[in-house]
Amino acid sequence: MRIVARRLGLYLLTAWVAVTANFILPRLMPGNPVQTLIGKITSQVTPAEIRAIRLSFGLGFKEGLVAQYFTYLGQLFHGNLGVSITLGAPVSSILRESVPWTIGLIGISTVVSFVVGTVAGAMLGWTRGSRFDSLIPTATFFQAVPYFFLGTVMLLVFGSNLHWFPVLGAYSQGATPGWNWSFVASVIRYGELPVISIILSSVAGWMLGMRNMMITMVGEDFVLMAVAKGLPRRKVIMHAARNAVLPSIANLSLAIGLVVSGALLVELVFNYPGVGDLLLQAVLNEDYPLIQGIFLVITLTVLAANLIADVVYLVLDPRTRSEAAV
Amino acid sequence: MSATIPREHEPTALDDGVTASTGAARGVARREPVLEIDHFSVDYGVGENMVRAVSDVTLRLERSRVLGIAGESGSGKSTLVYAMTRLLRSPGLISGGEVTLHVTDEAGTVTPVNLVSATESELRKVRWSHVSIVLQSALSALNPVLRIGREFDEVLKTHRRHLTKAQRRARAVELLRMVGLNEDRLDRYPHELSGGQRQRVMIAVALALDPELVIMDEPTTALDVVTQREIISELGALRAQFGFAMIFITHDLSLLVELADEIAVMYAGSIVERAGARELYEAPRHPYTLGLLHSFPPLHGERRELTGIPGTPPDLADPPTGCSFAPRCAFAMDRCANDKPSLVEVGDTGRSVACWLFDDASGSRVPVALSRVPSRAATTKGET
Numbered sequence: 001m002r003i004v005a006r007r008l009g010l011y012l013l014t015a016w017v018a019v020t021a022n023f024i025l026p027r028l029m030p031g032n033p034v035q036t037l038i039g040k041i042t043s044q045v046t047p048a049e050i051r052a053i054r055l056s057f058g059l060g061f062k063e064g065l066v067a068q069y070f071t072y073l074g075q076l077f078h079g080n081l082g083v084s085i086t087l088g089a090p091v092s093s094i095l096r097e098s099v100p101w102t103i104g105l106i107g108i109s110t111v112v113s114f115v116v117g118t119v120a121g122a123m124l125g126w127t128r129g130s131r132f133d134s135l136i137p138t139a140t141f142f143q144a145v146p147y148f149f150l151g152t153v154m155l156l157v158f159g160s161n162l163h164w165f166p167v168l169g170a171y172s173q174g175a176t177p178g179w180n181w182s183f184v185a186s187v188i189r190y191g192e193l194p195v196i197s198i199i200l201s202s203v204a205g206w207m208l209g210m211r212n213m214m215i216t217m218v219g220e221d222f223v224l225m226a227v228a229k230g231l232p233r234r235k236v237i238m239h240a241a242r243n244a245v246l247p248s249i250a251n252l253s254l255a256i257g258l259v260v261s262g263a264l265l266v267e268l269v270f271n272y273p274g275v276g277d278l279l280l281q282a283v284l285n286e287d288y289p290l291i292q293g294i295f296l297v298i299t300l301t302v303l304a305a306n307l308i309a310d311v312v313y314l315v316l317d318p319r320t321r322s323e324a325a326v
Numbered sequence: 327m328s329a330t331i332p333r334e335h336e337p338t339a340l341d342d343g344v345t346a347s348t349g350a351a352r353g354v355a356r357r358e359p360v361l362e363i364d365h366f367s368v369d370y371g372v373g374e375n376m377v378r379a380v381s382d383v384t385l386r387l388e389r390s391r392v393l394g395i396a397g398e399s400g401s402g403k404s405t406l407v408y409a410m411t412r413l414l415r416s417p418g419l420i421s422g423g424e425v426t427l428h429v430t431d432e433a434g435t436v437t438p439v440n441l442v443s444a445t446e447s448e449l450r451k452v453r454w455s456h457v458s459i460v461l462q463s464a465l466s467a468l469n470p471v472l473r474i475g476r477e478f479d480e481v482l483k484t485h486r487r488h489l490t491k492a493q494r495r496a497r498a499v500e501l502l503r504m505v506g507l508n509e510d511r512l513d514r515y516p517h518e519l520s521g522g523q524r525q526r527v528m529i530a531v532a533l534a535l536d537p538e539l540v541i542m543d544e545p546t547t548a549l550d551v552v553t554q555r556e557i558i559s560e561l562g563a564l565r566a567q568f569g570f571a572m573i574f575i576t577h578d579l580s581l582l583v584e585l586a587d588e589i590a591v592m593y594a595g596s597i598v599e600r601a602g603a604r605e606l607y608e609a610p611r612h613p614y615t616l617g618l619l620h621s622f623p624p625l626h627g628e629r630r631e632l633t634g635i636p637g638t639p640p641d642l643a644d645p646p647t648g649c650s651f652a653p654r655c656a657f658a659m660d661r662c663a664n665d666k667p668s669l670v671e672v673g674d675t676g677r678s679v680a681c682w683l684f685d686d687a688s689g690s691r692v693p694v695a696l697s698r699v700p701s702r703a704a705t706t707k708g709e710t
Contacts, residue, residue: 219415221466228413229481230453233446239469246471317471318515 003321004311011307018299022292023072027065081296082289086281091293094278099297101170102274105191106259106266109198114252116199117206121248122241124207125214136211139204151197151269158193165193168271194270202255206248213244246317253309257302357388358436359428360538360571361410366423368402368409368595377642379405379418381595384669389538390569394586394603396579396618400639402595403575407541411457412441412449429456430538455485458532462544464524468516475512477531485535501530505560522553529561533568542574546581558585579615580622583607591615594640594650597669601677609698611672611679613655616695649682657683657693 034053038045075082081091124132142150159167166172166189175186217223217240226236264276271277275294282290314320368380380402387393395403408414410425425441429452439452461467468477478498482489489497499509505526516524525545532540542561546554562585565572576582582589586603591614599612610616617635637654640646646653652662661682669680683692 221461221463222469224413224415225459225461225467226469228411228453228459229484230450230455231480231484232450235480235484242471243469318473319470319517 003314007307007310011303015300015303018303019073019076019296020069022296022299023069026288026292076296081293084282084287084290084293086285086287087290091289094290095275095293095297098273098275098278101272102263102267102276103259104187105170105194105272105274106198106263107256108191109195110202110252110255110259112195113199113202114206114248114255117203118210118245118248120203121207121210122214122237122244125211125218125244126237126240128211128215128218136204136208139207142200143202143204145201147197147201147265148269150201151194151266154193154197154200155269166190167193170272194266194272197269198266205251209251210244210248213247214240217241217244246313249312249316250309253305253312256309257305259301259305357391359386359426360389361385361387361428361573362424362426363406363410364424364426366406366410366425367421368405368414369419369421371417372419375643378421378645379595379642380409382423383592383595383597385590385597385600387539387571387573390565390571391588392565392572392574392586394579394582394589395573395575395592396577396582396589397592398577398618398635398639400642401592403592404543405595406592407459407543407573407575410441411453411459411541412444413459427452427456427539454481454537455535456537457539457541458535458537459541459543460525460528460532460545462547464521464528464548465516467528468524470516472515473512474514474516474519474527477527478512478534481531481534497534501534502527504533504564505530521549522557525549525553525557526560529557529564533564533570536568537570539571539573542572544576545574547576547578554581561585577618578622579607579618591618594645595642596650596680597678598651598680599678600669602675605675605677605700609700611677611684611696612651612681613657613683613696614651617654649680657696659683 034050038050038053079092081095083089084091084094087094120135124135155167158164170190171177171183171186172190175183177183220240220243223236223240226239231239263272263274264280266272267274267276268280275297278290279294281287282294363383363385366380366383367378370377370379383406385393395406397403405414405418409418409420414420420442423442427439427441428436429439430436439448441449441452444452468474475495475498478501479491479494482494482497486494495512498512502509502511507523507526507530511519511523511527516527519527525548529545546557549557558581561572564570572585574582574585579589579591583603583606588600589603589606590597590600591606591612592598593614599606599610599615601611606615607619610619614635617633620631620633621635623632635654640650640653646663647666648664649655649658649662649667652658655662659682665682667680667682667685669678670684671677672679672684683696
């Protein structure tokens, strides 16, 4: 438990650094968002309006940088991330709408891809040299194809031409958002093609990683001992797989951390209303509060995912416990 | 763990087809065998690149006896035991011979099991219940992410299905006590134990199902000398208590003489000498055995000059035509380079040597170093 607490402390420190960087970086940039915004307004701008804009960005106050920083921390603590310039809504409520879509789509695909790839990799590693080895080049091919190409082709072939899957958006126009069956069914139906495309393009990594670790593990003495003990084949494989999966778990944490940000291409190809799509819009429109808010969410997800992975790793590999205690 | 070890006062426990008739003639009651290895050969690879790692080995181990197999690295001693228990990995391949394990079931009925032709499911029944193995490195033999208790639990759960969880735990505690470890070790992970403790755990796990045969593949090589001695004496006591037979592999002959009833010395995949432990130790007959004895300091007794053996073992991919030890042998004769000597009985104590020096027909004179007479203590196997 002490180790977990120490890790937690370390992550809090990292989070503080990230939050602070998020505060400082925009202030180091040349120009300021007010200028940008004024530039966007085509009609005449009165000094009063400029003052109002400055105030809304927290620039009108005659506070020093330190005081500004504490105001920023306080606002952040209350979930106030400012107001989006282009969308005119609070950044926090915009994020609340788009983050679940991304986590749902990319999160589920990542986990399914990890499970499928790891199980397949374990079997491939165990039966090395069998005819199933031909799965590897096939899977690697799909990972090697650029995702936007793979996604577009799938969308065209299975969506537009064959009409096996619905295209564009996250749910059908007829469904009313909420916890009702027709909406949930529609979300699942619309999610199928993007999920399949993500799994197809990412499963090879999990598979290869697990297979290679598995081959190493099969040569270990404790696997030989498991055979010598007369254990059923399934248990022998588990002995090897239990150890082989550790590096994959570490990679999974990184992958999950990138879920929120790594969705850009998927969301563009499938016109999915997630964070990636939002970030692109924000960058194109130079919507600083929104960019800042998204970055903050991404940073915190990466940190949270790493923390979870650390804890899981501590549970799975007892050796890390004593090393951490040294 | 200081129990006196009752030893059989027979000069030999190990016979094969060659010596069987003489054994009977001597009036020695032959005990029931637990393991019979018959003209057993093991290759690595096939075709052009084939390497014969074990060639034509015949051995017989009787119940509750200890057979030591000695030889330097690459002599085929580990390959022999892994192949005969069917644990040898690809590209290792059994190329000939039979291995018969005499399995005693709970009712006391003895059934011979042909290990070479046994199917996977037949092997699973025999494994650990009747043959268990202790490896050189306990650290790598124990799964690093599992608690020690799981090692016991898993074996008992697989082979003793009627035991409850509490009973399995109780058995594990009992086994740990047997090897002098506290039960709190059950909740530890392998990396939290010392080398000696880990090897004790392995020994306890090996004895969990009361097997007839325990194979020890250099179990003490990775340990310091003090721990080595402790474990050897514990093994002796455990064997006296439970009566399992043991095959003990090592390159340290002085260690073997403490524990083994019989020693087989392997060189380049073949057995070159086989004799009672003390006899072999005190009066080696094969030049290679002599060389091995001069490579290790004795644990006690007279000090010997350590000389080692010049040269290196032969390349098994291209073995010499004659005696494989001839290029390194101080006593090599002309015929050694051309004819391969076979293992034949020498003298009347059931020992066998594969060396032309002891071929009566050759008329060669046996060197002084190889004609020492074993002490009375050796022939009667007195305990020190």
